[in-house]
Amino acid sequence: MQTALATTASPVVLTAFGGVGQGNNRQSHIVINPYKNVDWRKVQQHRAALHIHTLQSDGQHMVDEVVNAYRRAGYTIMSITDHDTGTPNRHVRSGRVPEENASPFPREPKPDNYPANTTWPWSDYGCSSPENLHMIGIEGNELSNRHHINSYFNNSGWYGDSFDRDKENWEDYELETIRDKGGFGILCHPGWARESHRKPLEWYVERFRKHPSDYLLGIETTNNSPDSNEPYDMGLWDQLLARFMPHRPVWGFGDDDMHGLTVKQTFNVFLLDNLTDANVRSAMQAGQFFFTRSSRNVDYRPRAFDGFDVFPKVNQIVVNNDEGTITITATDYDEIRWISSPVCLETTGDYKSSNSPWALGSVVHKGRTLDFRNTPGIKNYVRAELHRKDGEHIQRTFTNPFGIQHSSS
Numbered sequence: 069m070q071t072a073l074a075t076t077a078s079p080v081v082l083t084a085f086g087g088v089g090q091g092n093n094r095q096s097h098i099v100i101n102p103y104k105n106v107d108w109r110k111v112q113q114h115r116a117a118l119h120i121h122t123l124q125s126d127g128q129h130m131v132d133e134v135v136n137a138y139r140r141a142g143y144t145i146m147s148i149t150d151h152d153t154g155t156p157n158r159h160v161r162s163g164r165v166p167e168e169n170a171s172p173f174p175r176e177p178k179p180d181n182y183p184a185n186t187t188w189p190w191s192d193y194g195c196s197s198p199e200n201l202h203m204i205g206i207e208g209n210e211l212s213n214r215h216h217i218n219s220y221f222n223n224s225g226w227y228g229d230s231f232d233r234d235k236e237n238w239e240d241y242e243l244e245t246i247r248d249k250g251g252f253g254i255l256c257h258p259g260w261a262r263e264s265h266r267k268p269l270e271w272y273v274e275r276f277r278k279h280p281s282d283y284l285l286g287i288e289t290t291n292n293s294p295d296s297n298e299p300y301d302m303g304l305w306d307q308l309l310a311r312f313m314p315h316r317p318v319w320g321f322g323d324d325d326m327h328g329l330t331v332k333q334t335f336n337v338f339l340l341d342n343l344t345d346a347n348v349r350s351a352m353q354a355g356q357f358f359f360t361r362s363s364r365n366v367d368y369r370p371r372a373f374d375g376f377d378v379f380p381k382v383n384q385i386v387v388n389n390d391e392g393t394i395t396i397t398a399t400d401y402d403e404i405r406w407i408s409s410p411v412c413l414e415t416t417g418d419y420k421s422s423n424s425p426w427a428l429g430s431v432v433h434k435g436r437t438l439d440f441r442n443t444p445g446i447k448n449y450v451r452a453e454l455h456r457k458d459g460e461h462i463q464r465t466f467t468n469p470f471g472i473q474h475s476s477s
């Protein structure tokens with residue numbers, strides 16, 4: 069049987085390192101299963117782009133050009149997350165985009181909170197509405213004054229005098245505003261190689277300690293950043309999971325952070341019975357999605373897009389707490405790796421300059437079925453990575469983590 073998602077209302081308790089199946093009379097159960105509500109007989113898999121820029125901030129394309137490019141590529145869920153810290157047509161002013169291609173939006177009268185306003189609704193920016201395109205659109209913004217935070221399902225944004233540069237915990241204030249407006253937030257590209265953006269591990273721990281999973285959902289673990297940055301983001305994710313699971317989930321997101329239409333292949337795959345705003349929101353909060361990354365780029369421009377790489381496809385996940393197993397049924401994969409807590413919870417490198425300042429999660433098993441009670445090395449969570457090798461390129465699909473509760477019989 070499958071167990072319901074653990075509540076997030078109770079205070080977060082940092083998890084001590086505990087082994088699984090290594091002591092006498094130890095019992096372990098999955099208490100956080102992000103896929104517990106999926107009916108695999110009926111579910112549809114919807115591609116989602118949740119980090120997109122346009123000419124309304126520092127992107128290179130009009131809103132309708134971007135939306136239609138992603139729609140042609142098969143996306144059904146999108147959020148345009150233009151930065152709240154700049155005015156439209158940045159790359160026109162820099163000469164990167166010709167003047168004749170400049171965006172005329174927003175029209176007069178300017179929207180409230182301009183220029184930190186969200187690029188929403190799309191119909192105010194020369195694009196069809198999501199409903200007319202048979203898509204789900206999510207109002208979003210990339211809050212960019214300090215550590216970047218993607219904000220969803222609300223209109224938060226600060227610019228100029230509205231940004232209190234002296235506020236010590238500005239990111240906390242942003243997250244609390246997202247909460248008060250009924251939205252969600254995720255921390256963007258932690259490994260972005262801008263020294264002022266990178267934060268120590270303790271800073272991330274404190275943010276997830278202070279802000280529950282009701283509104284601070286997780287972090288971007290794959291992004292359009294160089295492959296060399298990935299150990300930073302993946303390592304950070306495992307470090308957070310080692311500390312917070314199974315009491316508090318931290319979901320991983322895969323976003324291409326699109327500024328121009330040629331980007332890394334990385335996106336989210338939502339598992340939905342029906343494509344509705346409410347179902348997308350519910351799945352996003354519950355972690356009911358996968359994310360992917362290929363080492364190869366994709367070009368979304370008209371007449372250039374020729375399809376995605378073949379990613380491993382998950383067809384079913386079965387959690388059996390009676391037998392102590394998780395089984396993944398999938399296609400187009402070479403190997404399934406199961407990852408649990410890192411062997412070290414210390415910062416081992418300079419987080420500002422090193423792309424590997426902390427240990428990655430440990431591979432504890434390979435194969436379709438994991439015996440989470442008797443496999444050595446499993447601690448308070450486990451997640452799966454499905455790998456496929458295509459010549460010199462690798463395509464991967466990542467599950468969100470399963471939380472494991474230990475008890476004595």
